[in-house]
Amino acid sequence: MKRIDVEKRTIFIGLAGSHGYGLNRPDSDYDYRGAFIAPKRYYLGFDRVEQKDSGWNEEGIFPFLDGATDTVIYEIRKLIQLLSGANPNVLELLWLTQYPVLTSVGRLLIENRQLFLSKKVKHTYSGYASAQIKKMETHRKWLLNPPQKKPLPTDFGIEDEPLLTKEELNTFLEYLYLLIRGKVEFLEEAEQLYKLLTAEVDFKSLLKQYVLPDETLEYTQNLTNSRKDFIRLLKKSQRYQVALREWKAYQAWKENRNPVRAEMERKSGFDLKHGMHCIRLLRSGLEILRTGELIVDRTVAGDAEDLRAILQGKYTYEQVMKMADDVVVEMDEVYEGSNLPNKPDLEKINELCIEIVEMQGF
Incomplete structure (x- = not known):
């Protein structure tokens, strides 16, 4: 959708990022996040839209968004789906202190923000914090022991036989994921595992991101009716692709680092920004569990200086x-x-979504 069409149907835009956290510096970028309700054709026709995250140089209604590259406005159903999953980056949008745009429809959503808080925040906030730690550890490894050369197939014992391509690997791993999911789908005792496989953990991405452990290779071969030589090549190809992905990530990291941030990282031995966000996320999750409220502005929470x-x-x-x-x-x-519920009331959330769309109208 064009920028102007999204902005005409926007129900709120909030100032997020460092300004939302009360941690901004004079040179900090402005990060705007919001929600809009798509026209009828996106609900009843074939057209699909989930968010507007580019094209901010187009004609628009709100001048403060002109050229604002770090801006995302979510379609309401996508936003509510993320809110229901206790996504930390999206939950905070309903607890911001500054809303340059806020309609009566947007106010209704914010007034019902408690619907989206549940004990799931323990897992999502700690999960997002773990992702920050992983980035810290990766960058720290690159700082202390940088890769010396681009990996080659021969480094992984692959001589004359052709590697499996990234597409071939992903296709096979997708097939493996579907087989494993199908194995547990109708077993009552495996209900929790099925939920993990299908909703709570992105197992498809995990399969594609990490090399299959040795102890799973025989089972994988039997489950997929594969040949031994294919499974052997699969493991070698995965190891090579993981190493190649890391090499490319290392090169991109070296080329695109902010010079000031890179110098601070060199002196301290780790990425300070990832470290800060890790602690911020964990403390925010703890506060939600303890008080049933989300405090985005860390000056209000009292740990901004820390x-x-x-x-x-x-x-x-x-x-x-x-x-x-x-x-x-x-x-x-x-x-x-x-005192939070174990999970959000999806029926009430669904009713709220319908009410919001009906209030806005097509």
Whole structure:
């Protein structure tokens, strides 16, 4: 959809990112996030739209979005789906302190924001924090022990036989995922595993991201009726593709790093921004479990200066990791006694979505 058409049907836009967290500097970018309701053709016809995240140089209604490259406005159903899944980056949009655009329809959504809080936040917030830690560890490894050369097939024992391509690997792993999912779909005792495979954990991405462990290869061969030489080549090809992906990521990291951030990272030995976001996410998740409220602005939460200290390199890598471990332990303790429901009421959320779309009209 064109920018102007999205903005005409926008129900709210909030100021997120560092400004939303109260951690902005004079040179900080403005990150805007919002929601819109698509026209009838996107509900009743073949057209599909989930979000508007580019084209901000087009003609628009709101001048503050002109050229604002870090802007995303979600279609309401996509937004509510993410909210229902306790997505940390989206939940916070209903608890911002500044809304340059807020209609009566958008206000209704914000007034019902408690519907989206549940004990699921323990898993999503700690999961997003773990992703920040993984980035920290990857960058730290590159800082302390950078890759020396581009990986070659011969490094993985692949001489004359052709590698499986990335597309061939992904097709096979997709097939493997569907077979495993099908094995447990109708078994009552495997209900939780089926939920993990289909909803709570992105197992498809995990299969494609990591090399299959040795102990699973025989089962994989039997499950898929594959030849031994194919399974052997599969493992070698996966190892090569993982190494090649890391090499490319390392090259992109070297070329695209912000010079100031890179220097701070070199001095401290880890990525300070990822460290700060890790702690912010964990503390936010803990606060939700404890109080049933989400505090986005860290000046209100009272730890803005502490988070700035992480960004300024005043904590070591070990200290930040100890901080994270301590909050995780506390989160586990608070989780059991939290007054939040175990999961959101999807029926009420669905009714709210219908009401919002009907209020906006087509």
